Amino acid sequence: MTLSDSIPPIMLADTAWFFDVDGTLAGIETRPEWVTIPANIKEALCKLSDAANGALALVSGRPIAELDTLSAPLRGPAAGVHGAKRRDARGDLHRVALSAPLAAALAQELKQAITAFDGCHVEEKGVAFALHYRQGPQHQESILALAQDVVTRYPELVLQPGKCVVELKPACVDKGAAIAAFMQEAPFAGRTPLFIGDDLTDEAGFKQVNALRGITIKVGPGNSVARYHLDDVDQVHQWILTLVEKQKNQSIKTKKSVGEGL
Numbered sequence: 001m002t003l004s005d006s007i008p009p010i011m012l013a014d015t016a017w018f019f020d021v022d023g024t025l026a027g028i029e030t031r032p033e034w035v036t037i038p039a040n041i042k043e044a045l046c047k048l049s050d051a052a053n054g055a056l057a058l059v060s061g062r063p064i065a066e067l068d069t070l071s072a073p074l075r076g077p078a079a080g081v082h083g084a085k086r087r088d089a090r091g092d093l094h095r096v097a098l099s100a101p102l103a104a105a106l107a108q109e110l111k112q113a114i115t116a117f118d119g120c121h122v123e124e125k126g127v128a129f130a131l132h133y134r135q136g137p138q139h140q141e142s143i144l145a146l147a148q149d150v151v152t153r154y155p156e157l158v159l160q161p162g163k164c165v166v167e168l169k170p171a172c173v174d175k176g177a178a179i180a181a182f183m184q185e186a187p188f189a190g191r192t193p194l195f196i197g198d199d200l201t202d203e204a205g206f207k208q209v210n211a212l213r214g215i216t217i218k219v220g221p222g223n224s225v226a227r228y229h230l231d232d233v234d235q236v237h238q239w240i241l242t243l244v245e246k247q248k249n250q251s252i253k254t255k256k257s258v259g260e261g262l
């Protein structure tokens, strides 16, 4: 399958762009802190954002501060921690919070409990907790049981499974709700949404974008409600670079025809 077979032509300037990060813009690494986005892709994202008048958001399980570091110099609208934190195009922050005592008690309990499982670690995200077992895959079932036990006791939390990780996040948040909120606001409103992602947390985003008759692209293997598909992060990068090249050619043509009309 070639790229042009898999994804329909996109009206660049009419699109509201939503990008997942890990497994989509950045390859999966053993540790979350080892992840990078190549410089040419960050540059291409800045150009896409400019072409869309700023209607481009990262929508990730990571906290917004990490997204800013990973994607610099891009720093625009973003949804972090699966949508629990959202920075709109004006720079205003919208947050769902856990009570401070609950968050502190959970952090303490999870950090203590995970010491029983070598190779596993807790990523504390304030409002959510990721229990990683990529370096201790033999503990997958025990980690899932630990997470299940916590959500049974705290109904304000739900499980969010992912790639060698299970996360505990607030029950009311998902990427679909974050995208829906962006789509109510300038400069996203009125455009055709496009969301690309690779993981289970992205399925809520795909559902929302399908409901808005947008374009949904699943990266990599696995069942998905997304309508289109790319094989891996390298293909995502190639597709983004092709889009930017197309945008450049479109603006050269527009300039030429304006010049010819003079």
Ligand SMILES: O=P(O)(O)OC[C@H]1O[C@H](O[C@H]2O[C@H](CO)[C@@H](O)[C@H](O)[C@H]2O)[C@H](O)[C@@H](O)[C@@H]1O
Pocket: 020, 021, 022, 023, 027, 028, 029, 030, 031, 032, 033, 035, 059, 060, 061, 062, 063, 123, 130, 132, 134, 162, 163, 164, 165, 167, 199, 201
């Ligand atoms: O929504 P995303 O941008 O895809 O973020 C999902 C989670 O990604 C990170 O964990 C995953 O990627 C790590 C780095 O490649 C990998 O080591 C880990 O096994 C994966 O689960 C991140 O650490 C989480 O906070 C995100 O929720």
